[in-house]
Amino acid sequence: MVVDENGLHEQLRRLQTDKVGSQHALHKPLLLLWLFGRYLDERSAATTFEAAEDPLEQLIDRFSPRRVPAAQAFWQLERTLWTPTQEDGTPIDDNIPRSAKWLRDNGARGGLRPEVVDVLDEPRGVFLAADVLYEYFDSSVVSALRSEVRLVPPVFLRSTALKREAPSTTTTKLPQPSRTKRREVPIEFERAVRSAVFKWLEDLTAQNGGPIPFAQMANFIFDGTRIPVLNPQSGIHKPAKLDSALSIKTVYRRPTEERPYEDELDESGRILRYKYRGKDPLHSDNVALRNAMERKLPLFWLKGVDPNANYEAHFPLWLTAERPEQHLFEVSFQGPPKS
Template sequence: MDENGLHEQLRNLQTQRVGGQHALHKPLLLLWLFGRYLDERSSETSFEAAEGPLDRLIDRFSLRKVPASQPFWELERTLWTPTTEGGSLIADTPHSAKWLRDNGAQGSLRDEVVNVLDEPRGIFTAADVLYEYFAPDVVDTLRSAVRLVPPVFFRPAALKREAPTTTTRLPQARRTKSREVPIEFERSVRNAVFKWLEDLTAQNGGPIPFAQMANFIFDGTRIPILNPQSGIHKPAKLGSALSIKTVYRRPTEERPYEDELDESGRILRYKYRGEDPLHSDNVALRNAMERKLPLFWLKGVDPHANYETHFPLWLTAERPEQHLFEVSFEGPPKD
């Protein structure tokens, strides 16, 4: 499935009409899933985790009030795979919320959907298709509610000023190295970023709203220092990862990437993206470790996308069998 194929499916969801308008529970489920994927790097969720947030979205944005269980079992199987706790596929016939809870229902976006979402701006262009189901005057509010507000450098006004980015997918065996960027440039950018984050923290009196960190300028050029679609970010102008992120989750909610914390809240180990050591994000972290370059860590502190920044930190060891890197605030690895 390519981007056009996904957009066509999103525009043709089987939605009932109420008073001449679409019932909106399927688009709302998809938008919530996209926002969750953006924050947490996970395309999977349990019904238990989705029920409350989805009920609130339906109550707020849909004329027809249906339970969250309905889109969970009803959403098209070309986009979504719901299963029981034992792994059995859930049929697209009515199931109550109680049945879904009792059977440990889980669901995941299909891999071909996730592949499109992972493309540059892919998650936001897919969301834009879903917003077509809603009245224009609620779209901005809806974007915030599903945590899909694009950073400044992803927004249309910014895109008009910049040439489109062309991304080429490389074979896995060729993803082991990034281009070599002069170490002096890497260090200069990082020092400037750390000073800028110090200033933002002082201005906010503590945690920084995620959107404020989209406007870093170095030597007259904007350098995106964050990627909303991933917890690991390497700017295009650098050869190594610059930042890692751990999103906020309520104590009762599971975190798909359980980055281990010590009592002070500082990370000790940071999970790979997925399990492929040759994924470009994991390669970018490895490059930072090998070149002994510092990173900063964003730690989510509330559900409103406010983050504490911690820096400098260094990757000191890689544990491929556990799919993670070890992290230290004490300095780079010793030779």
């Protein structure tokens, strides 16, 4: 059973990969990388086979020396890392071959085990785990693979955490963020950026006649400087130039798919409660949300409306209360929290 970072990394290095001659089938590392990227992007550790099949088939076609069906990875992946079930919750036996048709007909779904998710939520956790999986692949394809599974690390991590090193039995962890040591960006600057972002989003909404393609929101310029206003790989975003979170995101889900992280919406479809990143209140994303709440700064919320990455931009909204025992913040469109 995975209990810590080293235990997870050891299990990732010992995946059972089928081999014919000198060629390995890398369907299991590819499924895990896809799951890790999806978790980082959408805050969801679970998936249906229907959602995973096409992207996993494409990854296998491109990056696995030996071709195997995506279905094989789904029911064969080690149960200490992942739990696949039928639609009614019945576990899927890993000793009985299951075809793609069988998995689709039985509403197969699966999720990373909670103890795996706990490790991924550690500082740099998901990137360090991905680095272990890249060891299965030729170094010449790692850069392309990293981009394909949406696990490109933030710039501040690239020079330290993500160098591909020889396997090690120990891993150095970053210290937990300290709220007493955070730098204070002037409140006037925070407010000015937000005011400009909201006006820019209004213009984009008008230009598109409604929802905005995600790609159009990558080029916000403030006072001659580009400021990223969202992160395609995370639901919570704090630009480097700010001290507080600027945006939160809820991805689109088909009616038959589970909603990631159980963000709660009201009857009109507006966000009421937004889940933590993981469960650690001192995770940097959660600290950034708390800073916005304490400084009474407004955010914008991106709500996915279709599978083509189109989003409604809702703003301004404020975080009005934190519920640590439930790992969430309460949201209001009426105004900032009262003193």
